[in-house]
Amino acid sequence: MRSELEIIQMEVGLLQNFCEVIGCPETGDAALVDPAFEVDRLLAVVREREWTVRTILLTHTHDDHVAGLDEAAEATGAVVRCHPMEVERARAFAPRVEPVSDGEEVTIGAGVARAVFTPGHTPGCVCWYLPQPGAVITGDVLFVGSCGGVHYPDSDSVAMVHSLQNRLGALPEETKLYPGHDYGKTPTSTLLWERLHNPALTNDTLDDFRRYKKVR
Numbered sequence: 687m688r689s690e691l692e693i694i695q696m697e698v699g700l701l702q703n704f705c706e707v708i709g710c711p712e713t714g715d716a717a718l719v720d721p722a723f724e725v726d727r728l729l730a731v732v733r734e735r736e737w738t739v740r741t742i743l744l745t746h747t748h749d750d751h752v753a754g755l756d757e758a759a760e761a762t763g764a765v766v767r768c769h770p771m772e773v774e775r776a777r778a779f780a781p782r783v784e785p786v787s788d789g790e791e792v793t794i795g796a797g798v799a800r801a802v803f804t805p806g807h808t809p810g811c812v813c814w815y816l817p818q819p820g821a822v823i824t825g826d827v828l829f830v831g832s833c834g835g836v837h838y839p840d841s842d843s844v845a846m847v848h849s850l851q852n853r854l855g856a857l858p859e860e861t862k863l864y865p866g867h868d869y870g871k872t873p874t875s876t877l878l879w880e881r882l883h884n885p886a887l888t889n890d891t892l893d894d895f896r897r898y899k900k901v902r
Contacts, residue, residue: 689713689796690818694731695864695873699723701750702868706823708816709737710795717741717794719814719823720751720866721758728754729761741792743799744768745825745866746808747775755779767792769803769810786812799823804853806846807834813854821862822877828854828863830870833886836901847895850887 694707699722706719707728716737718728732739739762745751747768752775759766759780768776770785777783791798802813804827814823826834827849836843859878881887889898896902 688798688818691794691797691799691816693816693819693821693864696724696727696731697868697873698727699750699753703750704864704866704868704873706864707731707737708794708799709735710797713795714738715740715795717743717792717799718758718762718764719743720745720825721754722751723754725754725757725761728758739764741794742766742780743792743814743823744772744776745813745823745827746811747772748808748826751825751866752776752779767801769812771810772808802853802857804849806836806842806849808838809840809842809845811849815857815861819862820858820860821864822854822857823864824854825866828880828884828886829865829867830863830872830875830880831884832869833884834866836899843896843899843901844892847890847892851890855881
């Protein structure tokens with residue numbers, strides 16, 4: 687029986703970044719997601735709960751999602767997990783970096799986080815799905831009410847539409863959404879609400895999505 691993990695969402699830095707501390711109350715094992723800024727605050731939460739960070743999960747390696755990775759890795763000695771295409775860049779910040787396969791489950795105490803490859807914003811984006819409690823951490827793939835940019839040199843709007851409609855679309859509609867930035871009206875949402883109201887999802891054809899994002 688898997689344990690229900692606790693997710694603590696924290697806004698850090700000046701770019702409205704969200705980082706998460708995920709903990710297993712049963713074992714005290716914990717993980718950090720995208721430790722970008724104010725790592726001391728993230729680690730203070732860990733200490734308050736007497737947890738031990740054993741894993742750092744990355745959604746992607748844009749600067750505003752890994753700016754504090756070196757500090758977090760040094761302080762915890764945790765293993766960093768990310769998409770194979772992001773490993774080389776992550777290793778510039780942390781000594782222990784391992785690739786994850788699509789669908790691979792990373793253990794956090796008695797619970798798991800499942801890697802869902804969602805390219806588009808970058809080729810190596812990963813969303814992290816937690817079956818218990820039924821949540822997905824999306825980084826810059828999906829925000830509350832919008833989605834990440836597809837204007838970067840390595841972005842791909844075709845892949846982004848597939849990731850939004852098919853990869854995230856395959857998750858249960860009641861799944862709670864934890865985005866990578868506080869860009870919406872609320873800090874969290876559900877995939878059902880996003881499917882009904884988010885133009886990144888309601889513009890579900892490639893042409894409509896490209897018009898919405900103002901890209902060719």
